[in-house]
Amino acid sequence: MSKVQYKQIQFILNGHEVSASIDMRESLADMLRNEFGMTSVKKGCEVGECGACTVLIDGRPYDSCIFLAIWIDGRKVTTLEGLMDEDGSISDIQQAFIDEAAVQCGFCTPGFILSAEHLLQTGKRYSRDEIRRELSGNMCRCTGYQNIINAVEKTMDKRLEEKSESR
């Protein structure tokens, strides 16, 4: 019986520097849920198929269920909780999900919002088909994806409009 390996890691979680001593066998999903209380990170399949566990690492979406926790050392992780400000105000994409009825059971919602946030942050304009592609790693059974794509498109249009106005 060999001993459990631990590693001390330091990383940025939702904008704050944190550190922890982590069992090297942990997945990032389990570490975020269990050590840091980020219960928005959902587990739907644990094999990187459904995208419910999606988090942003250095701004890019990853399935945290198949990402070893220790690999997050020195990097930036964003969960859904991180899109809310200190004063409790929520981001435009979250508001759009609410307004466009893109939320039903809500289990896929955190993963979708983060995947959407990534594509919005690129500042590019995407067609609806391209939006579908950028979200193709997230599965949903409740919405038929329809209002989710509407919410993302609406937010993208608004951000691009604001960007061109501020010129």
Next chain:
Amino acid sequence: MEVGRSTTRVDAYDKATGRAKYTDDLCPRNAYVSRILHSTIAHGRVLKIDTSEAEKIEGVIKVLTCFDVPDIQFATAGHPWATDPAKQDIADRKLLNEHVRYYGDDVAVVIAKDYVAADRAIRALKVDYEEYPFVLDPLEAMKEGAPVIHEEMPDNILGHGQIRKGDYQEAIKEPGLIKVEGWYFTPTVQHVHLENHVAYAYEEQGGRITVVSSTQIPHIVRRIVSQALGVPWGHIRLIKPYIGGGFGNKQDALYEPLVAWMTTQVGGHPVKFDTTREETFVSNRVRHAIHSHIISWLRPDGTLVARKAELFSDNGAYASHGHGVVLKAMGSFPQLYPVANFESDAWTMYTNKPSAGAMRAYGIPQAMFALESHTEDIVTRLQLDPYEFRHKNCMPVGYYDDFSKNELYDDSLRQTMDKAKALMDYDRKRELYKNQTGPVRKGIGISLFWYNTAVWPISIETSSCRMMMNPDGSVQVMTGETEIGQGFDTVFAQMAADSIGISADKVHVFTNQDTDVTPYGSGAYGSRQTYVSSFAIAQTGRLLREKILKHAHSLTRMPLEILDLVDGNIVRKGDKRVLMPLSELVTEILYDFKLSDAIAAESTYSVQSNAYSFGVSIAEVEVDIPLCKVKLLDIVNVHDCGTLINPQLAEAQVHGGMSMGIGYGLFETLLNDEKTGRVLNDNLLDYKLPTTMDHPDLKAGFVENPEPTSPFGNKALGEPPACSPAPAIRNAVLQATGVGINTIPLSPHQLFKDFSQAGLLGTEEERLLRRKAYEELKDTVIHVTDQAEEKAAVDTKSPQMQPGGKE
């Protein structure tokens, strides 16, 4: 008026911020985890389990087997209890089973500190089985000599039902009738809610057991847990937090009885069972695969004279919802297209496969695929117009069904058809797509559907509601009915607000059903909740208003008849003067030395009516014949579900059901290995749930004919959207290619078979070769060759083995 407005979902904020807590989010950190050992044979008996090695593994708390469980057979079906034993569900399994009846059955369970220990222990368990022969096909299962799966039903037939109307045998003797006959096959599919079923349990004072579970039916499950453990109902408390979808899978007692029992085996310490995705596919519930055989007799002008139908329903290994599903399917046939002479039989068989249970629309997607494909086959054969034929023959206004007392008050089918036709530019496209040539062709197709609301008179439809006033004029509303993602809490708040006379933002919906706190509701199924609960809400609201206005009379000196509660104010009807805000009344009364009353009302309503909920799908496809691929270009559903309580949420529900129907028609099927009975594609890679890239934008439309029997005018909407997309797609493919495919999903494999047989692929010589290959490929299940060949053709991700690594 709140009803009819697209108010924001009451739970959207919590879900969009991550604050909403689902079962695993609430589980205590120190809870033990558990894993189930599933059987690796399709049929047989457990002779012995050697647990010695497993028990030695560090981190293992306890190992329990099928020999340790209470000797109580119970029924898992999510139906309200029937006090008449003849009407009770079939009780055919224990917590863990010695007689195993499918590959994936529950044999033993390990309780451990973490999953590494639990999985190691599972792999270390040694089981001696006695193997019996097994049967996978429902038609084989009902034959003489088939392996007997449940001793109580030696012919494997759980149920047989029939309908006899008019005189079929006589009617078909009429000279000049045209006979159209077909077999139609629907697959086994799974619900694939994003949150797998999970439950944890712990003991509290007095030995009461609390179970927190991802379930659609907390009150019913509470009863089943108590029955499975042999303890009084009041011993069990069932709590349902936010859940990540259910679609009928969680309309059964899945693992709640087991976790409740497990906690009693470890001194009441919290124990959790979290289903893996693979287990969800295999060891939960699936949709009944139903094979239908339809024979129709028509006059050349298209008049339907007589019809016969035989339905064969595959129930899998355990009863669950059983025979009710195919009965519902069969019942729709003579109603959607009324015919004077109708003869039908429906059988439900046990097979050694995962148990079939309730799944969205409960037999009707299967029935609609058969019936509407058959309708298309009729019009193709008789050279009639598919739209006109349906328009002429579908259920007319005023149709009345004596059993359900349902009446078609409005011309739902024709109205929804006409609206859908316009939205899809159907006529022009239908014309455009005639007589195409070339390898890539388009087509447009239509399918109607029949559905109803809730389950009366077959089952009791009862719902309770409690309303408790707060001194600020807001109200807590509680019900036993559940939010499972469909938006129930929101429409509930809207209806409650209108039934009291306040705004919806003053309604606090108690969302986590807790059988210790919330009054009885049967839960989410049968598209029942909005309809059935609306009666209880309206009644309770009225009772609450009566109490409030009585107090208002005491406080204002005005007579009851002229008082009203409008928009959170006590008003005088005549001159509309606001006499006092509701908040002031509630506060005054609560703290009044003499009158003190914590104003609340509670009531139960048993609904004695049902309601038809009909609609249509129209689909447009593009078929790449050589590549055997169907691309869905456009699709619309139009529904008559009465008054829309919340139009935006209603539309969202339709989108979801359409997506499920599209998956059913084009992508999804659960496959079994013929040699072992093992499910082959028990994961999200090999089970082809549609992704964002697999279907187009979805269009939903409504025709609002207020339902006369319900207080707010609404009726079923949860399930109907899943009923008709698949046959609409199939009929579109028929127009595009001239090939009517009678098996779904219309996957490339299916298209290859059917196009080969129709001679659509390749040169003449190739076509002959294809035909030969097709003859050899007759079976619907692709045979697995030996292990070496299987490994050779393997892809990046090998099929998921069950936890514990047992292949």
Next chain:
Amino acid sequence: MYDINHLYEATSVEHAVELRVEQPQALIISGGSDVLISIRAGGLAGCDLISLYGLDQLRGVSLDPDGSIRIGTLTSFTDLSEDPIIRERIPVLGEAAATVGGPQIRNIGTIGGNTCNGVTSADTATTLLAHDAFMELTGREGVRLVPMTEFYLGVKKVDIRPDEIATALLIRPQDYQDFHGSYFKYAMRDAMDIATSSCSVNVRLSPDKKTIEKARIGFGVAGPVPMRTPTAEEAVRGKPVSIDTIEAFAAGALEDVNPRTSWRASKEFRLHIQGELARRCLYESIRRAGGKV
């Protein structure tokens, strides 16, 4: 939590080689999307791992002095598909990488993992094969180059020695300049899927675009390992750009492929699709090269 016995983190290529020698029983993990799933399923439970994840020096695409495209084995599918060198010089490889799974998988999966796991369905393997790419392996003795056409030894078995790690994929200028290619991944879904059959074709046309000078084709899931089909390639060498040539190409491909029947798809079906894929990929490659059929 994954049932991993011991995890060794490599801090450099040299360190990785040392670890390979010291821990011969350990498996390599680069992005984890294959290995972690196998651990969870039980087959690899309790294994030792050597993690290459931290080796940033193995990430990225560059040009060698001789014009060879050098792709670090830890380059993710996303980075590969977005890389300017790939887009400019061998866009079909980026397009192939872009068909893998979905965005999340493309961010974690690596071209090294995709090739070294030896599976026949790997989306980058067929294009690499069809461009006569080389696998660069680094071991105790130094660097060794293996042509991709010799890299696959059998089902999930590749030519990596016990002391080696794969460090780069190399494509020589003579293998990509003036070639135009097309990749077709035939799967049941348009995302999050694995090929039922896949095909990568590239052609070099004559200056007047009327003749095929050279055509190469790689197939996935047409045999136990990713494969080339020389009969098809020979059949069109020097032939005019025409429908007949395309048909000969497809027929030639069907001579060489040897797909199996499995529960996922029948042999007859795969053959039918493979013929069709050969046709369409050649047609598209010719079109991209400026030819007209």
